[in-house]
């Protein structure tokens with residue numbers, strides 16, 4: 001597998017710790033999974049907010065899904081968000 005610099009897309013050798021083209025530190029697999037985790041966590045944050053808004057809206061509008069459905073979805077998203085954040089905390093400590 002060929003590694004590529006995330007900043008300038010230059011091809012990197014296995015042993016390089018810095019990109020020789022732009023000087024950015026080479027991001028290894030574990031680091032990119034942290035980046036993915038961060039994106040996933042921020043996506044979940046927005047999903048929780050949207051779901052919470054939908055839950056409140058379901059109380060007032062008949063066109064929304066029923067309140068228990070929205071409430072359950074918000075709870076599930078909150079759980080997913082907190083476990084994603086816990087995973088991020090753990091990977092920081094490594």
Ligand SMILES: [Zn+2]
Nearest residue numbers: 005008019022
């Ligand atoms: Zn580079």
